[in-house]
Amino acid sequence: MKARDLTDLALRNLHEAILRNALTTLGVAVGVASLVAMLSLGVGLQQMASKRLSQSGLFDTIFVTPKNNFRGMGRPQREVVSDKPPRPLDEEARKELEKLPNVIEVYPQIRFFTEVRYNNKPFGTVVAGMPDSSRNSGAFDGMQGTFFSSTSANEAILQIEFAKDLADKPASLLGQNLTLRYAERQAIPTAGIDAVGDAAAGGFSVIPKELQLKIIGIVETEPAAGYGGYGNARLLMPLQTASTLRAAQVNDLRDILRGNSDNKPSYSSLSVRAKSPSQVEKLEASIKGMGFNAFSLLDASKSLQTFFRVFDSLLGIFGSLALAVATLGIVNTLVMAILERRREIGVLKALGAADTDVQKLFFVEAGVMGFLGGILGVALGWLLGRVITFGTNVYLHRQNLNPIDLSSVPGWLMVGGLIFAVIVSLAAGLYPASRAAKLNPIDALRYE
Amino acid sequence: MPDLPPAVQLLRVSRHYSMGESSVRAVDDVSLTVPPGAFLALLGSSGSGKSTLLNLIAGLDRPTSGTIQAHGQNLFSLSSLELARYRRNTVGMIFQSFNLLPRMTLEENIELPLRLAEVDRPERAVRVRDALSRVRLLHRIGHRPTELSGGEQQRVAIARALVNRPKILLADEPTGNLDSATGEAILTLLRELQEAMGMTIIMVTHERPLAERFADHLATMGDGKLLSVASAEKSVPQ
Numbered sequence: 001m002k003a004r005d006l007t008d009l010a011l012r013n014l015h016e017a018i019l020r021n022a023l024t025t026l027g028v029a030v031g032v033a034s035l036v037a038m039l040s041l042g043v044g045l046q047q048m049a050s051k052r053l054s055q056s057g058l059f060d061t062i063f064v065t066p067k068n069n070f071r072g073m074g075r076p077q078r079e080v081v082s083d084k085p086p087r088p089l090d091e092e093a094r095k096e097l098e099k100l101p102n103v104i105e106v107y108p109q110i111r112f113f114t115e116v117r118y119n120n121k122p123f124g125t126v127v128a129g130m131p132d133s134s135r136n137s138g139a140f141d142g143m144q145g146t147f148f149s150s151t152s153a154n155e156a157i158l159q160i161e162f163a164k165d166l167a168d169k170p171a172s173l174l175g176q177n178l179t180l181r182y183a184e185r186q187a188i189p190t191a192g193i194d195a196v197g198d199a200a201a202g203g204f205s206v207i208p209k210e211l212q213l214k215i216i217g218i219v220e221t222e223p224a225a226g227y228g229g230y231g232n233a234r235l236l237m238p239l240q241t242a243s244t245l246r247a248a249q250v251n252d253l254r255d256i257l258r259g260n261s262d263n264k265p266s267y268s269s270l271s272v273r274a275k276s277p278s279q280v281e282k283l284e285a286s287i288k289g290m291g292f293n294a295f296s297l298l299d300a301s302k303s304l305q306t307f308f309r310v311f312d313s314l315l316g317i318f319g320s321l322a323l324a325v326a327t328l329g330i331v332n333t334l335v336m337a338i339l340e341r342r343r344e345i346g347v348l349k350a351l352g353a354a355d356t357d358v359q360k361l362f363f364v365e366a367g368v369m370g371f372l373g374g375i376l377g378v379a380l381g382w383l384l385g386r387v388i389t390f391g392t393n394v395y396l397h398r399q400n401l402n403p404i405d406l407s408s409v410p411g412w413l414m415v416g417g418l419i420f421a422v423i424v425s426l427a428a429g430l431y432p433a434s435r436a437a438k439l440n441p442i443d444a445l446r447y448e
Numbered sequence: 449m450p451d452l453p454p455a456v457q458l459l460r461v462s463r464h465y466s467m468g469e470s471s472v473r474a475v476d477d478v479s480l481t482v483p484p485g486a487f488l489a490l491l492g493s494s495g496s497g498k499s500t501l502l503n504l505i506a507g508l509d510r511p512t513s514g515t516i517q518a519h520g521q522n523l524f525s526l527s528s529l530e531l532a533r534y535r536r537n538t539v540g541m542i543f544q545s546f547n548l549l550p551r552m553t554l555e556e557n558i559e560l561p562l563r564l565a566e567v568d569r570p571e572r573a574v575r576v577r578d579a580l581s582r583v584r585l586l587h588r589i590g591h592r593p594t595e596l597s598g599g600e601q602q603r604v605a606i607a608r609a610l611v612n613r614p615k616i617l618l619a620d621e622p623t624g625n626l627d628s629a630t631g632e633a634i635l636t637l638l639r640e641l642q643e644a645m646g647m648t649i650i651m652v653t654h655e656r657p658l659a660e661r662f663a664d665h666l667a668t669m670g671d672g673k674l675l676s677v678a679s680a681e682k683s684v685p686q
Binding site: 343350354355 | 536564565
């Protein structure tokens with residue numbers, strides 16, 4: 001029989017016992033909805049986590065430091081040390097890094113411990129310069145106040161814990177000024193430049209300076225969590241403003257020892273931001289090839305992906321349980337249909353239907369129930385995810401927390417849910433279809 | 449019987465069933481030749497094996513032993529798929545209880561064999577109307593079987609059996625559920641159609657007077673054996 005005629009007959013048969021078949025289809029829909037809703041929560045959570053991590057710059061950022069060729073330092077040497085001096089991480093290197101393919105931006109890690117005066121009281125903290133791109137990092141979502149008005153503004157955003165140290169009511173700090181006291185590094189002109197003009201004998205002096213900063217925001221997250229002992233920064237300021245301070249940093253002493261204390265600034269570390277986390281690995285290798293140390297948190301990202309895959313699988317298994325029950329419903333419905341349509345099957349065979357025609361007819365009926373159940377199920381699953389998200393957000397709102405998008409039904413989940421429903425329904429139709437095909441036509445025609 | 453290649457030829461055909469320890473010989477060593485264009489009535493009491501023999505000729509069942517040739521095809525050697533094709537293209541069947549599908553209209557019922565034979569839609573419509581015209585029920589094309597009388601339903605069943613233009617029409621007690629006048633009308637119609645279309649008819653019946661009036665040949669069965677074959681005028685023992 002032609003496919004169109006098979007489908008036509010199957011639809012007609014399904015319409016005949018419309019209530020029973022509709023209930024069976026609804027069973028499939030509930031099963032698919034449960035599966036889709038579960039997976040949508042898994043996908044939603046994964047997307048939420050990935051978005052936050054991606055926005056934070058942790059997974060698309062490579063941290064570049066000069067190669068450390070100091071022997072000893074109480075740590076075992078992991079690589080063969082060269083006698084050549086390590087390549088300085090200076091402006092020239094920064095420009096070279098910027099030219100690498102798939103690099104969005106390269107900015108220095110400016111971070112220094114200093115003293116802040118507020119209401120004439122001193123407070124010690126770590127200050128960090130934030131690039132303008134961190135505006136979209138997600139770390140500043142829900143902050144009190146605003147982000148920096150410009151890249152060179154004399155403005156500060158305080159981390160909430162530090163703000164609490166300054167005032168009992170952190171919100172009252174907004175619009176207030178504080179004084180940043182820092183040590184400015186000034187190069188000492190070399191007194192005795194030798195014949196070859198070697199400036200290596202120079203050094204720098206440290207001049208105490210002050211800068212007024214206007215507090216424009218208070219943030220609850222830690223946008224500048226520390227790496228490798230730099231400590232968490234609690235006072236954030238525009239990167240450009242921070243870099244013009246020429247504040248003495250931890251690497252300055254090392255630069256003197258290496259004879260690099262002239263006016264050419266060198267960075268203790270640079271952050272190289274890639275276009276996407278997938279390009280980080282290749283970029284990291286290129287940077288290492290340039291003679292710098294480079295590391296990223298890509299490995300942590302991979303572990304996270306593995307975690308979510310396992311998490312999604314578990315959700316999928318739980319979601320599939322309802323679909324498994326629905327499968328039994330399909331088997332039951334089709335076996336009942338065989339009993340009811342026994343005589344009809346006999347007539348079809350007497351008129352020339354082959355066993356395979358009868359088998360296909362029941363198969364198509366199962367497939368149609370799966371297809372319709374799948375469509376309805378995907379829609380119900382999406383709705384269920386929305387309802388859960390809505391309920392969660394109502395709860396979060398009551399807890400004074402920001403709303404989240406807990407569930408997500410991407411295209412692949414819709415199509416996958418539908419295909420899965422059809423496959424499962426066809427599998428459920430295997431036994432009834434085979435049983436119908438094997439019916440003896442003479443017995444079937446005698447059946448009352 | 450005329451000296452033409454037979455429409456159906458049975459050679460020592462048996463069909464035995466196992467019922468627990470014992471074996472039932474529903475058809476026992478039957479040999480029979482039906483010439484093309486003949487109208488053969490298979491007579492016999494209930495349980496004589498005539499319906500079993502008809503099912504064997506229809507390809508709905510397979511013999512335990514013996515061979516059945518129908519228009520050159522040895523049914524014994526056909527696969528299940530080939531047998532289905534044989535039922536679709538070579539034979540048409542009508543039953544005592546009509547066996548029309550109640551949820552379908554007359555048009556859809558008659559169209560079923562054409563769907564199975566994968567005939568194109570436009571061609572199907574023409575053939576369905578032609579078949580319904582032949583049984584004089586074209587005006588009821590959109591009706592359902594339950595809206596028709598018994599005689600009309602049997603006429604629809606005849607139209608369905610003939611729509612694929614079979615060479616052999618097999619009728620299993622076609623008048624069994626009808627009053628005598630309607631039964632006679634059905635057999636008159638069958639005779640007319642046979643003359644118009646030239647097919648062979650094998651009809652199972654237990655109504656000897658009707659068989660004698662309409663059939664060319666009478667075959668009588670008893671206890672699974674063929675007792676006699678005769679022309680309608682004179683019955684002779686085998």
